Amino acid sequence: METIFYTLQDFLTHSKGITYLIMGGILVFMPLYWLFLTDRDEKKETY
Amino acid sequence: MEQTSRISLRPLITPFNMILGAIIALGCIITILRFTGGLAAVTHLDDNNPWGIWIGFDLLCGVALAAGGYTTSAACYVFGLKRFHSAVRPAILTAFLGYALVVLALHYDVGRPWRLPFPIFWQQGTTSLLFEVGLCVFLYLSVLFIEFTPAAFEWLGFSKIRAFIVKLTLVLTILGVILSTLHQSSLGALYTIVPSKLHPLWYSAYLPVYFFVSSIFAGLSMVIFEGSLAHKYLHHKMDDTHLKETHGVVLGFGKSASFIMVGYVAIKIIGLSVDNNWHYLFTDYGAWFLIELIGFVALPSFVYAIGVREKNIRLIQWTSIWTVLGIVLNRFNVSLIAFNWQLSSAERYFPGWMEIAISLFIVAIGIVAYRLATNFLPILHEHPDYQAH
Amino acid sequence: MAISRRKFLGWFGGGLSATAVSAAGTAMAGGNHHFKGHPDTMGVLHDISRCIGCRKCEEACNRVNELPKPEKPFDDLSVLDKKRRTHASLYTVVNRFEVDSKPVFVKKQCNHCMEPACASACFVRAFQKTPNGPVVYDESVCVGCRYCMIACPFNIPAYEYDDALSPAVTKCTLCAPRIQKGQLPGCVESCPKEALIFGNRKQLIKIARERINTHPDRYIDHIYGEHEMGGTSWLYISDVAFSKIDMREDLGTTSAPQLTSGPLAAVPIVVGLWPVLLTGIYAISQRKDKVAAEEQAEAVASAKAAADEEMKKQIAGVKKLAAKEKEAAIKKEVKKALEAVAKEAEEKNAEASEKKEE
Numbered sequence: 001m002e003t004i005f006y007t008l009q010d011f012l013t014h015s016k017g018i019t020y021l022i023m024g025g026i027l028v029f030m031p032l033y034w035l036f037l038t039d040r041d042e043k044k045e046t047y
Numbered sequence: 048m049e050q051t052s053r054i055s056l057r058p059l060i061t062p063f064n065m066i067l068g069a070i071i072a073l074g075c076i077i078t079i080l081r082f083t084g085g086l087a088a089v090t091h092l093d094d095n096n097p098w099g100i101w102i103g104f105d106l107l108c109g110v111a112l113a114a115g116g117y118t119t120s121a122a123c124y125v126f127g128l129k130r131f132h133s134a135v136r137p138a139i140l141t142a143f144l145g146y147a148l149v150v151l152a153l154h155y156d157v158g159r160p161w162r163l164p165f166p167i168f169w170q171q172g173t174t175s176l177l178f179e180v181g182l183c184v185f186l187y188l189s190v191l192f193i194e195f196t197p198a199a200f201e202w203l204g205f206s207k208i209r210a211f212i213v214k215l216t217l218v219l220t221i222l223g224v225i226l227s228t229l230h231q232s233s234l235g236a237l238y239t240i241v242p243s244k245l246h247p248l249w250y251s252a253y254l255p256v257y258f259f260v261s262s263i264f265a266g267l268s269m270v271i272f273e274g275s276l277a278h279k280y281l282h283h284k285m286d287d288t289h290l291k292e293t294h295g296v297v298l299g300f301g302k303s304a305s306f307i308m309v310g311y312v313a314i315k316i317i318g319l320s321v322d323n324n325w326h327y328l329f330t331d332y333g334a335w336f337l338i339e340l341i342g343f344v345a346l347p348s349f350v351y352a353i354g355v356r357e358k359n360i361r362l363i364q365w366t367s368i369w370t371v372l373g374i375v376l377n378r379f380n381v382s383l384i385a386f387n388w389q390l391s392s393a394e395r396y397f398p399g400w401m402e403i404a405i406s407l408f409i410v411a412i413g414i415v416a417y418r419l420a421t422n423f424l425p426i427l428h429e430h431p432d433y434q435a436h
Numbered sequence: 437m438a439i440s441r442r443k444f445l446g447w448f449g450g451g452l453s454a455t456a457v458s459a460a461g462t463a464m465a466g467g468n469h470h471f472k473g474h475p476d477t478m479g480v481l482h483d484i485s486r487c488i489g490c491r492k493c494e495e496a497c498n499r500v501n502e503l504p505k506p507e508k509p510f511d512d513l514s515v516l517d518k519k520r521r522t523h524a525s526l527y528t529v530v531n532r533f534e535v536d537s538k539p540v541f542v543k544k545q546c547n548h549c550m551e552p553a554c555a556s557a558c559f560v561r562a563f564q565k566t567p568n569g570p571v572v573y574d575e576s577v578c579v580g581c582r583y584c585m586i587a588c589p590f591n592i593p594a595y596e597y598d599d600a601l602s603p604a605v606t607k608c609t610l611c612a613p614r615i616q617k618g619q620l621p622g623c624v625e626s627c628p629k630e631a632l633i634f635g636n637r638k639q640l641i642k643i644a645r646e647r648i649n650t651h652p653d654r655y656i657d658h659i660y661g662e663h664e665m666g667g668t669s670w671l672y673i674s675d676v677a678f679s680k681i682d683m684r685e686d687l688g689t690t691s692a693p694q695l696t697s698g699p700l701a702a703v704p705i706v707v708g709l710w711p712v713l714l715t716g717i718y719a720i721s722q723r724k725d726k727v728a729a730e731e732q733a734e735a736v737a738s739a740k741a742a743a744d745e746e747m748k749k750q751i752a753g754v755k756k757l758a759a760k761e762k763e764a765a766i767k768k769e770v771k772k773a774l775e776a777v778a779k780e781a782e783e784k785n786a787e788a789s790e791k792k793e794e
Contacts, residue, residue: 006474007565008666008693009174009555016173016700020182023707027225030711031218087597094523094594097582125714127721158580158595158603166559170577176696177583178559179703217718225710229703236699240557240587240692243684255699 067411074408077401081155089401096387096396098156103382104406105152107234108375109145110184111258114266115273116142116191117220117227122299124220132435133289134296136198136426137277138270143191144416146184148409155405176236183230190223201430202423213436231262238381246385248327248336251318254381260311264304265374271300271367281421286428288435294360301363302355304370308348315340332388339380343373473550478569478615479637479669480624481644482543484681485654486631489516489530489541493623493632497528497545500611500622516541519682524596527608528623535676542681543623543632546571546592546608547661547668553692557587562605569637569669570610578605589665589687610669637669644673666691 005011081089092099119138123131154160167185172178193212200209235258242250251257274293277285319325327333347369354363387395421427429435495510497503503525508515516532521544528545552571555563560577563584580603585593596603611621615634619625624632633640641662648655660678661668664687672683679685 005469006471006567008469008471008551008691008697009565011469011471012174012556012693012697012700013172013561017171019704020171020173023704026707026711027222030715034715081600083600085596085598085600085603088600090597092597094521094585095591097585097595121714125718125721127718127725156581158582158599159578159601162560162577162579165577165579170560172559172561174556174693174696174700175559175583176699177557177581179700181559221711221714221718224714225707228706228710232706233699233703236696237583237586239699240553240696241589242695243589243687244586252698255702 067415070404070407070411071415073404074411077404077408078155080401081405086156086158089399089405091396091399091402093396095390095394098382099396100383100398100402100406101152101156103379104375105156105409106149107378107382109149109152110231110234111262111265111374111378112269112371113142113145113149114227114231114262115270116145116194116266117223118263118266119270120194120216120220121224122303124217125224128299130292130295131299133292133427134270134274134300137273137421138266139191139194140198140417140420140426141269141273143188143195144413144420146188146191148413149184150188151412152406152409176233176240179233180230180237183226183233187223187226187230190219190226194219194223197436198420198424198426201425201433206433209433216436227262228259232256232259234258235381238386241386244387244389245381246327246332246388247322247324248319248332249381249385251322253314253318253321256314257311257318260307260314261374261377264307264311264370267300267304267307268367268370268374271297271304271364272371275364275367277421277427281418281427284421284427288429289427297360297363298355298358301351301366304367305348305351305355308344308351308370312340312345312348315344332385335380335384339373339376343369343376347373471551473637473667474565474567474569476567477550477637477669478610478635479548479640479671480610480621481633481635481640482670482672483631483633483647484540484542484672485675486629487530487541487543488629488631489513489532489539490628491515491530492626492628493543494528494530496622496626497608500614501527501609503527521594522546522592522607523594524598524606526594527606531682533676533681535680540674540676540681542672542674542683544590544592544682545623545670546610547590547670548608548610549665549691550667550669551665551691551693553587553589553665554584554593556691556693556696557583559583566612568612568615570612570615572609572612573605573607575604580605587692589684589692637671640671644671648673663689665689666694 003014005014077089086092090099090101115138119131119134122128123135150163153163157163163181166172166175166178166181193215197209197212200206200212232255235254235256238245238250239252239254274296278293319328328337347366350366350369351363353359354366383396425433491510491513498505498510506526516530519531520526520529522529528543530541530543533540533542548565548569548571550565552563552565554573555561555565555571559581560579562574562578563571564574565571580595582595582605584605585591585595593605593607595605611619614621620634621632624634633643635643641659644659644662648657648659654675656674656677658673658678660672660674660683661670666689672678674681677685
């Protein structure tokens with residue numbers, strides 16, 4: 001990203017925008033990773 | 048064990064219901080005035096005081112007091128404290144109704160409510176804490192709705208989809224805690240942008256932490272308080288499990304709330320110390336600050352502790368009302384009383400009667416919806432055909 | 437146990453976000469970025485000592501922006517008897533103050549901050565600091581939440597509360613379309629006393645500094661707006677103390693984006709770490725329940741085993757006793773039998789000897 005940011009406001013608009021997208025990704029990734037991690041655990045009985 | 052899921056035969060024309068009806072009717076009329084005459088026709092808002100009780104009470108208090116949803120479901124499903132299970136559905140119902148009503152209240156307050164989806168779907172102001180609040184409230188309302196549906200599906204008999212959603216309980220609960228942490232704290236963070244307008248005893252870089260921590264014991268106290276109301280007026284809808292677990296919920300939540308409140312007082316004192324604001328304590332606002340912190344947090348925390356030690360259920364229940372009032376006082380202080388403290392008294396804001404009427408109108412709708420739900424749905428009792436999840 | 441776990445987490449979470457808040461606050465939104473604003477930002481220098489309160493600037497503003505005419509005309513100076521603030525369709529006001537029994541006149545309008553609080557606060561990006569200088573407002577996305585009005589430290593934005601269907605926020609535009617065409621802002625052009633000068637902000641600061649240095653007895657040694665709230669495009673020099681003419685001197689130099697960058701920075705940390713913490717608590721409490729269940733099962737099993745053992749011992753004891761008794765009984769019977777046989781034999785003997793004697 002070659003754009004210079006002249007104001008903190010512009011910088012934050014840019015960086016926070018990307019950050020929110022990453023946050024969404026994290027919320028999707030975490031449960032999937034948990035399933036991966038616990039895939040081969042002993043199965044807990046569920047009735 | 049007999050359970051009725053039909054409407055009870057008690058007459059609906061009670062004095063209380065008549066008052067509710069009057070409030071709702073009045074609210075409908077004021078609604079028309081609001082959308083034909085603008086905010087000026089109905090509120091005392093002005094250019095110096097753009098936010099009044101629709102933000103200070105409906106939004107800030109509404110969100111804080113609906114926090115019972117995430118705290119109770121976290122206690123039961125994340126911390127594994129199964130003895131609180133019967134408190135989960137009522138708490139989720141309250142939270143869902145609470146947040147839905149907050150969104151309804153916002154439709155009155157913002158100038159162009161049909162544009163409320165704009166910040167999420169059209170143009171995102173990502174530097175704004177209000178964007179953060181809006182996004183998280185929107186997502187959390189969706190989570191709460193999903194968490195609420197099993198009760199409705201049990202009533203409707205849709206067992207397959209009910210089973211599917213029940214499987215999602217843990218994920219939804221964790222997501223609910225994350226989203227709640229974010230928006231509860233961001234509501235406090237809204238005010239970090241105006242150190243020049245908020246009295247130094249309430250302004251702090253820790254505002255987000257204060258709002259988040261206080262939302263926890265606000266939620267726990269509301270569950271105790273609403274539980275005591277439900278016991279009195281909805282006793283016939285409660286099953287044995289619910290009745291048996293009640294004392295445990297009151298004692299357990301009272302104990303947690305007490306301890307968390309001590310932590311909150313500690314970090315408030317730290318906030319004073321970090322900004323070296325001690326001298327403000329000797330002013331009028333200082334006295335008011337101490338009334339809020341000592342009279343409505345430290346003292347009820349201590350009385351909760353006495354109630355827990357003596358196993359005095361009544362005492363804990365009364366203290367829960369006290370604590371809830373303390374939360375309301377804090378939110379009012381931050382948004383209305385300590386805010387714009389430097390303006391002359393002629394320039395200060397006081398709500399108009401129609402603003403108050405709309406706030407009551409929204410609470411009345413909430414009460415009616417809660418009673419309808421607990422009357423027809425398996426909220427206070429388990430549905431005989433389904434196992435508790 | 438479980439209660440203290442929740443407490444620990446409450447503390448931990450609180451401490452974490454507090455750390456994030458305070459750390460990010462001092463570190464200028466992550467890292468050591470320093471922003472100087474657009475290089476060609478224009479501004480206006482308001483020399484308060486030159487203002488005579490004629491209100492021509494107010495009239496020009498009203499005309500240039502095609503705003504509705506006010507009740508009292510602009511040449512009615514009795515309006516200055518009361519302190520006014522900006523209002524819907526009133527982008528700028530001139531106020532009169534009595535300082536040391538002399539009248540002082542000050543013009544007030546949007547200061548077009550270098551790091552505008554309204555832009556930072558707006559959740560639909562309706563405000564933007566343009567490279568030219570003006571902070572412009574886009575009515576087409578405004579939802580009417582009025583957080584910008586809360587945020588502005590100068591209390592400038594006003595709202596059309598009377599409008600039910602299309603209320604907008606109103607404030608000075610620095611005549612953005614006019615300066616784009618190379619014209620002066622309406623107010624600057626109309627000022628008869630050159631109390632308003634429009635130009636490059638950096639140049640204006642030099643001019644202001646020069647004026648203060650040339651007439652140190654005349655001016656307060658401070659260029660208002662040079663650093664306040666991170667700096668504003670509208671600059672002021674005055675012959676009386678700013679606090680006496682309703683210009684706050686306690687606003688500090690930290691800009692609004694800077695003030696909220698701390699809490700904003702804490703938000704993604706919660707999203708990154710809370711899933712780990714909460715799932716961890718869940719896993720631990722599940723494990724704890726599982727181990728407790730296993731231990732309980734084990735305790736039940738070993739208690740049962742001990743009871744079985746006990747039972748077995750008792751049975752063995754009873755058996756032994758029974759065997760002993762049986763043996764004793766047998767012995768007794770045998771003895772009896774032997775005795776009986778002996779007795780019989782004795783009796784037979786006696787009989788036989790009796791017979792022999794006959």
